[in-house]
Amino acid sequence: MDTSVLHAAGEAFWLIADPHRLIFLFGGVCMGLALGILPGIGGVAGTALLLPFTYNLDSPTAMALLLGLAATTATADPISAIVLGAPGHAASAATTLDGYPMTQRGEGGRALGASYMSAMLGGLFGACLLGLTLPIMRPIMLHVGAPELLALAVFGISMVAVLSGNTPLRGLTAACFGMMLSMIGQDTQVGQLRWTLDSLYLMDGLPLVPLTLGVFALPELCDLLVGRTSIVRDIKPMDTKIGLMLGIRDCFQNWFLILRCSWIGSAMGAVPGIGASVIDWLSYGHALRTEKGAQQTFGTGDVRGVIAAESATNSREGGALIPTIVFGIPSSAGMAILLGAFLMHGLVPGPEMLTKNLNISYAMVWSIAIANLLGSGLCFLFSGQFARLAMLRYTLILPIVLSFVFLGAFEGKREWGDLIALLAFGVLGWAFKHCKWPRPPLVLGFILGSVLERYMFISIQRYDLAWLTHPVVVILFAMAALSLLRPLFQDMRRRGGLNGMLSGFGRPSFKARSLLPVFLLCLFTVMMLQAVTWDMAAKIIPVIVGSGALLFGTLALINEVFKLPVAAAPAGADLSPAEAAGASAAGSAGAGQHGRHMDVGSRLDHLDRWTIIRRGACFFLWMVGFMVSMSIIGWIPSVPIFIAAFMRVEGRERWRTIAIVAGIMTLLIYGVFDQLLEIPWLPSWLGTTFPNLKFIPSV
């Protein structure tokens, strides 16, 4: 490496090692952790909040503060995913799959330990990679054009095959549906408004946050209410102390997995448009395919699943800085705000950051590295106890977490649409979960679908078909084909080839669970009928994807209605607690050979279907009630009313407990979200009718 680079790196280290700057970095880390722990609240709001404060700081200090926060929100994020089964943010959705079953087994401490350690190692790896490659990345990235990015998106989508578990047809349908959702909004070719339901909210497209919170977090919360228990049902000691140590040991035993997943995280983090919420699934999918025995144990509480997801999520910050620094192209919402800080400090992303301001670039690398050490260290010190949260009653956990989830979804566009989308995708996610439809492909399709359409148009308009011969494109397409087709062929062979697959159909037996594909097919049909009326450029990709959704959805429905149950492997292997415990045994016995159903087990087998549906409906009605109250009396006054009503009606909690919980939550939300974050609340009926009452916050 060039000596001037080493010199800059060294100089940058002393810049950051200045105690004054370290204090700011530490402050950023503390805030990042605090925001990360709150379910639903991500780092974007925090970064936006800190931005004005960086005005009066010098550039390295400002970057230390902002990156301290950005690099550590993901470290604390998995706490609610592992302990409550409700990922606090999309980035830790994959962590839930193995972390939550571990908590249910009483191994929450171990899962947390493994997640902190892999987060730290992943974060450090990301920073190292950034430091080493920064000087050479600019010329390399100039060779990555639209066709290469398109091929990468296609490769990412091909991961659907492995993330669909034992239900490839449902997975493909969900992925196509996700891609259709990503095409909502004004198209970039002719400005056609696609599937916007005539609302302004959807004009720029459906925001990611309400969708992922709805699809991943709400169903788990809903099932808490349906089950009416705490998360850990049997009272047994949680492994808070030894667990952490065990988790650390797991990380060192799986160091090579961490290395691979960090590499995936950093590399994908550098690609604009591919956010954290895909990276964890891509990395999880990679581990699922390459780790020994993973096909049988992933999804039942395998610590390697936690490690794969968390190391990748945390390593991405390093990768994401590369396009931000060298081109000024932010690859995430947080990085976009960081760019604002660049602007405020007169820093220009581009070649200058690699020459004149190289020391500031390296100060950022050090900030990320040190922030990860501090963040994980603090988590180890203080949050082993978080695992105990899982033993609390659902009537205490639910109203608190729900209040935060609402606020988290509101980060989307700060409109009613955010809350409506949250509710709609919550219901859909819950239906997916209970009908054994895989949820990850939906989000994968949603994120990569828009990337795919964007770069496909640019590639075709600019290069006609010549781009298909670009070497990188050829390699990635081949890899995508392999990743998509191999599991399908394996699946076919297991079922006795084409003949085996075509036989075994019997008289139709319509189950209640088939209502989901019927509903989806109706939805696809309506969407397609609208799409065919659009201009050619606006409709071509939605129509192709929509046809795929209709085809796969129909096949999945036929399969579901006509396929005879196979005695050896029940369709959609349930993950009841008993089965989770005996997962490895089942795996070796052959039943698990069909691959697992990619989801957290629902543990509600003791309840009959109508009880589940009735209580599920109750859960969503509570949400509707909260929203109605919000529209009448304002957001903050609704919080204590909602909490009190919920705790009293659902749990017959004592008034004293209710007053404490409601009081603390209201003050917390008022202090953090009204005073500190200055959220523009939704106008309420009360405030509009009686303007004098506007002195009450959020009315």
Place this chain on the structure above:
Amino acid sequence: MKFSTIASAAAAVFALCLGTAHPASAADDAGGFFKGKVLRIVVGSPAGAGYDVNARNFAKYFADHIPGKPTIIVQNQGGAGSIIMANTLYSTGSFDGLTVGASLGGIVTAQLLNPKGVRFDARKLIWLGTTTQEVHVTYVWHTAPVKTFQDLLHTTLIVGAQGPGASQWDYPMIANALLGTKYKIISGYESTPAIHAAMERGEIMGNGASAYTTLQTISPQWLTEKKVNIILQWGDKTYPALKDVPRAYDLAKTDADRQAIKLAQIRLLFGKPFFLPPGVPADRVAVLRKAFDDTVRDPRFIADEKTTRLDVDPLTGEQVTKALNEVYAYPPAVVQRVRNILAGKSS
């Protein structure tokens, strides 16, 4: 407690609640009104964007020029080119002078050119002014076959754009229809920096129209190292540093063409505007308009804008309102013509 006591208390509370939005009596001077109050500036762009940085620079000094020095907070409500924010302020206020919108210039003609979803009337908004007028330019990578505007009349120029509605798309479409240029627009890029990266790697040859200040801000080395040629400019006046670059308005051949161009580019004149929702009492409007004019002349604000590489070339509320009224008086045929061009139908 007696029923009558409760009833009279309830009646008192009710009477208090029923008070109107503007309880300030005529005698209450507008200056005193702002003392101890919180004034919100709602930015119609996400945090960190150029418009946001501009509004935050402005917010730092705005209070110093308002009698009573209210506390100022800045909130972001991005999306749909500031239309969501403008809709919200237009319908729900507040209408007491304590809520100011900071938007993209495009909302001034949104209801004429792309009215879908627009639920406000730009003529009824109370404009405080703009911190700067914008000039947009076509810039071309130095190796491209097109070097001057004359070349563009017979040689195809491949330019990148985000999509319809952005000037990168709209202005080349108008130039192709009215000036006979040969832009080929490739749209779908996610941002101007992404377009710049694509120019550098040879995927496209140039950018059909972006603010000259944006070019200065994100790729200043292109100007110092002469990596790009600037061949056309759009705006209400010639940019001082670009005296030799032809202006689209001057190249137009007929009055009808000139009106069409003026309508399409009035959003540049509005630049980075600030406005109040309708219905704010006139005395408070006067106070805030004066405070606006004083703030944009404040040397501290100008220094901050310079550090953040933003231009200060302000217009007063009265000036922008006059320009707006002129354009809104054009015959409907002009509006329809511009809409047809932007929709890809021939003029």
